Amino acid sequence: MSRLTVRLPETLHQQLVRLAESEGVSLNQYIVYALTRQVTSAYTVETLDETTSDRQKESLILYYRI
Numbered sequence: 001m002s003r004l005t006v007r008l009p010e011t012l013h014q015q016l017v018r019l020a021e022s023e024g025v026s027l028n029q030y031i032v033y034a035l036t037r038q039v040t041s042a043y044t045v046e047t048l049d050e051t052t053s054d055r056q057k058e059s060l061i062l063y064y065r066i
Contacts, residue, residue, distance in 0.1 A: 016030060
């Protein structure tokens with residue numbers, strides 16, 4: 001486990017404290033949870049409908065013909 005020291009504005013710290021308390025977890029646990037959600041959201045895969053998929057294929061074909 002790593003340790004990280006971060007300076008936070010007082011208002012952000014208070015918001016995080018309140019959110020952690022409302023979830024019934026420690027501030028540290030809440031911050032780890034929030035950071036994990038943020039990082040993993042970048043890796044979310046979305047299903048495209050057929051029309052969007054076809055448009056993307058056409059764009060790629062046109063791009064690689066140039």
